[in-house]
Amino acid sequence: VHKQHLAELHALLDDMHPADVARVLEALPRDDRLLVWDLVRVEHDGEILLEVSDAVRESLIKSMDSDELLAAAETLDTDEIADLAPDLPQDVIQELLESLDAQKRARLQSTLSYPEDSVGALMDYDMVTIRADVTLEVALRYLRRLKELPDHTDKLFVVDRDGAVRGVMPLQRLLLQDPDANVADVMAEEVVTFRPEDEATDAAQAFERYDLVSAPVIDARNRLVGRLTVDAVVDYIRQESDSDMLSIAGLREEEDIFSSVWKSVQNRWAWLAINLVTAFIASRVIGMFDHTIEKLVALAALMPIIAGIGGNSGNQTITMIVRALALGQIHPDSARKLFTKEIGVAALNGLIWGSVVGLFAYMLYGKPALGLVMMGAMTLNLLLAAVMGVAIPVLMHKFGRDPAVGSSVLITAVTDSGGFFIFLGLATLFMAYLK
Amino acid sequence: VHKQHLAELHALLDDMHPADVARVLEALPRDDRLLVWDLVRVEHDGEILLEVSDAVRESLIKSMDSDELLAAAETLDTDEIADLAPDLPQDVIQELLESLDAQKRARLQSTLSYPEDSVGALMDYDMVTIRADVTLEVALRYLRRLKELPDHTDKLFVVDRDGAVRGVMPLQRLLLQDPDANVADVMAEEVVTFRPEDEATDAAQAFERYDLVSAPVIDARNRLVGRLTVDAVVDYIRQESDSDMLSIAGLREEEDIFSSVWKSVQNRWAWLAINLVTAFIASRVIGMFDHTIEKLVALAALMPIIAGIGGNSGNQTITMIVRALALGQIHPDSARKLFTKEIGVAALNGLIWGSVVGLFAYMLYGKPALGLVMMGAMTLNLLLAAVMGVAIPVLMHKFGRDPAVGSSVLITAVTDSGGFFIFLGLATLFMAYLK
CATH class of the missing domain: 1.25.60.10 (MgtE N-terminal domain-like)
Structure with missing residues (x-):
């Protein structure tokens, strides 16, 4: 240059x-x-x-x-x-x-x-505090001496002698209310506060719910220790949704798109390895039925359909449940209702899509029994996908694991191996009618 | 009750x-x-x-x-x-x-x-405006008459007689600066503004980048038409990331987890149908090679491994590219660099994982040639996944489509059908050594 x-x-x-x-x-x-x-x-x-x-x-x-x-x-x-x-x-x-x-x-x-992922890691220390027993006029004079307020100061934190938070004073009120009034009479006493050890996700939801710009972070004795602001929350939300998307796709972390080949391989190998293991298992399931396939090679061409649609449907269910869990919408009482509903969806889909694939198989190979086996296998695999699609994330959540990480790989593993097993198993049972 | x-x-x-x-x-x-x-x-x-x-x-x-x-x-x-x-x-x-x-x-x-998805749909009309030629004192008196300011008012918009935006007055400055000063001398003249027809995604990125709480929305003649606030932006970011996650999983929209079975089926059918079509195609690809499979049933058990790992790797690439496109990190000049890098990653992964699956096949079936065919097919399918993983989103972006929607389904379709074709094709070519 x-x-x-x-x-x-x-x-x-x-x-x-x-x-x-x-x-x-x-x-x-x-x-x-x-x-x-x-x-x-x-x-x-x-x-x-x-x-x-x-x-x-x-x-x-x-x-x-x-x-x-x-x-x-x-x-x-x-x-x-x-x-x-x-x-x-x-x-x-x-x-x-x-x-x-x-x-x-x-x-x-x-x-x-x-x-x-805690509030403590996101908070800053740029809080401006005032006392409750002064007038707004005095507070304003104090602020003017500061010359500048930190970014995202939409409110001052009112603390007592020990540093305990007694309320907040929105800048708005400082501007609009009578300067001779006391801070204690003008401040808001109902305050949304956080603790440093709170989960950042919960804090982010509270910021969204109550439309906050800044909020005090306090310790167990109500003393001010920091401040959480909306810009830190926005960054966190963005980062979280990014990392969810990346982990669904099987990338360990954010990748510099111009990083070296070797770095990229390192970032991606873990999920590929896991996927390889599940693929090996599925392969062995098929291997169990090689005599069946030998008798009817058409089965080899049809089996990926059963596994594929099962995986797709399972991923739909699991994504919905993971999301509902993250939003706190699933309680133990309602889990049974969800099972019932998802099983209903799977049964209906099995009937609809099962008929389509059954017809497809019948038209291609001219064997009605083959169509029926396809339909049965499809329905059973969709039911398996529904049950596991609810059970996997609910159990992971129960045992304190993040249900988003790896759930897609798990459900696909189940519907692949399960789909091959169900389809080839049914075909083995009814081989007399298929030949 | x-x-x-x-x-x-x-x-x-x-x-x-x-x-x-x-x-x-x-x-x-x-x-x-x-x-x-x-x-x-x-x-x-x-x-x-x-x-x-x-x-x-x-x-x-x-x-x-x-x-x-x-x-x-x-x-x-x-x-x-x-x-x-x-x-x-x-x-x-x-x-x-x-x-x-x-x-x-x-x-x-x-x-x-x-x-x-435009700024116009997100903006509100709660803007507070003042003139540039008054003193801060006068502006403050005007505000006191309003009694209350709208939520997220961190700045007032300074407009002239025609309603054109001349600057913004942060509440901070109103509080801290000399009340006798003129608004024109205290206001910030460099303002981040938006137009109603701007893309909401771009506005959201600007809010994150410049840590904004509110910003004026103006028309072509610089006149104030509305206001964009951080809470609307946060809601938008959350909604976008949700809908990305849902569309990756093949759900058309957010679903009420307690909705009826019939509603759920409607929400999910479109992607299942698309998936079914791609599965049928993959099935026909396998069908083309039924004579090959007849000769060596082991191929049926091994082929899902090639397709599966290809799909996984393709999804990793495509997710990274989709994300980089959304963040504006990919320019025409750099697209070639990306191709080269992804092809490098695929070749290296092909060597590593290809050896693993090759060894697996050799150990299971005791045929070295089968191991080599597995390794070759794996490498070729990973290369296909890399090329298409870059090409699909880049082309979709070029033609003005959202690269996130359906990209996962597309790449999986390519790596499934492609993987089966490559593996069974190679096996057919080298059948003499496999028997």
């Missing part, structure tokens, strides 16, 4: 929002990405690292030395450093901890101690 | 947030749901209808007569009525339109005219 061009690019990058620079970096192949990354101002490095995806962040951090990383991290807030920490080398984290003051160090350490 | 209990339930429901009542309704089987719905105060009906899922909303609306629906809708804002409108009977909408004043009627009609 021409030097002139580099200078222009430099100037352009300086004017861009860090989030936009992040987007550009994501879309560039590796070499170009590192070239552009070198042109970015050091002061923006930290913010951009926060904005890029995990996979791209890793590639950028690998290109930086310890001093550069320290300089980047020092431009960030404690909660933001915590977000970067998993990707930083140990010695950089150590040096960072030493460079922070006591309060910040304690906050960084406690943020790092919360599990990834 | 006892009358006493009903009275208690009544009181309990009155105290609950509409969003919480909505959640309860979602989790109740049909009969109980309608019982509880009757106990809800009429004034809350509208808000609750907005909060429940499409499927449940339909069931609730069906239980109401026109007068009840009108009463419920009249408690709502114009943009909220527009959200309900698709589910309301035509005569109720007509009566509603007649009952509204001219401005609201015009707004409702224009909101209804925007496509579902």
Whole structure:
């Protein structure tokens, strides 16, 4: 690239929002990405690292030395450093901890101690607090001295001497109400609060339900420890739905689309291996019936239909149940109702689609009995898919596992092996009528 | 249920947030749901209808007569009525339109005219505007007269005489800056704005990128027409990710888990039918090779492995590409790089997993040539999966289709039929060594 061009690019990058620079970096192949990354101002490095995806962040951090990383991290807030920490080398984290003051160090350490999907990992420390026993006028004067409020400050947190949350003061009320009134009389006392150990999913649902912009995070003694804001929640929702989609497809994590072949293979091998095991099992099920197939080769051509439709139908059921579980719509009382309903759907589908495939088999091979076996096998496999499609996620949920992860692979394994077994088994039983 | 209990339930429901009542309704089987719905105060009906899922909303609306629906809708804002409108009977909408004043009627009609996934369909009309040539003091006095600001008002929109947006005034600045200053000197002039015809996805990404709480929506002549807020954006993101997940699994839309068997069958039949067609095709591909299978029945047991792993690997590739397309990370220049990379991944996986399945086949059937055919077929099918996994979504995107919908079904169809063809074709070619 021409030097002139580099200078222009430099100037352009300086004017861009860090989030936009992040987007550009994501879309560039590796070499170009590192070239552009070198042109970015050091002061923006930290913010951009926060904005890029995990996979791209890793590639950028690998290109930086310890001093550069320290300089980047020092431009960030404690909660933001915590977000970067998993990707930083140990010695950089150590040096960072030493460079922070006591309060910040304690906050960084406690943020790092919360599990990834908890409120504690998402919260920040940019809360503005006031006391209940002052007038709005006094509160306003205090705010003016601060010069600037943190982003997403839609309310101030009203705390007492011990730091316990007594209410919240929406900025709106501060603006609109009589300045001589007391904070205690104007504040909202019914507050949606969270605990650091709360699940992030539940907090996200509460933000959606009550249309929150920010909310206090408190400890067991009601003392303010942090703040959760809607931008962190939105990022979390996006990330969750992404990772659901990726794990359904059998990818372990987000992948940098321009990553090396070897990295991609590593990211994808686990699910391929699991799939291979289930495919081997299905293969052995078919192997059990090789004498049957020898007698009637048509069975080999027909059996993938039974397995395929079963898998499709099972995936429909399981997706619906996983979603309903995530939204808290399934209670022990209603599980039986769901079984009954899904079995009804399967029976009806079995009748409809079973007739279609039965007719297809009859027309192709001219044997009515073969059509009936197809129809019977289809119905039975759809029933199996329905029962397992409800049972697998409900049981996983009961034993505290995430029902989304691997549920699709499991149900497909069941409907494949089960479908082959049912179809070839029925064919073996009724072979006299099929020949 | 006892009358006493009903009275208690009544009181309990009155105290609950509409969003919480909505959640309860979602989790109740049909009969109980309608019982509880009757106990809800009429004034809350509208808000609750907005909060429940499409499927449940339909069931609730069906239980109401026109007068009840009108009463419920009249408690709502114009943009909220527009959200309900698709589910309301035509005569109720007509009566509603007649009952509204001219401005609201015009707004409702224009909101209804925007496509579902546009900013126009998501925006509301709760904007608070001020002029640039007044002091902050004057602006504050004006706000105090309003008594209350709409939810999610984090900034006021500064407009000129013609209604054109000249800037925004964050509430923060209104609070913190000198009251004698002019709005024009304090306001932010660089504003993220949207147009009603913008895609909602792009707006959602902008909200995430710039951490917005609210933003003005303007027309071609820069005049303010509405407001987009983060809660509408969050709802949209959630709904989008849900519908992606559902369409991957082959469900047409969100389903009320307690809906009737017949309704469920209707929701699911389309994808099952498509799947059936692709399964028939795969079946005919196998049928082409029945003489080969007759000679070596082991092929029937092994062929699902080739098809299955190909499908799994193709789904991994396609999911990654669909996601990268949605995030705007793929440009025409980089598409070739992606092809090269995915082909590399497929070749490496073919070598690794091909060896594993080859060894498996050799150990089971004691024929080295069978192992080699398995390995070759696996590699070729993985290459096919890689090429189609990139090509299908990129082409769908190029022709303006949503690459997420149906991509999984398409790639599986290709890897199934393709896998059977490749494996059985190779086996036919090398039959002399396999017998």
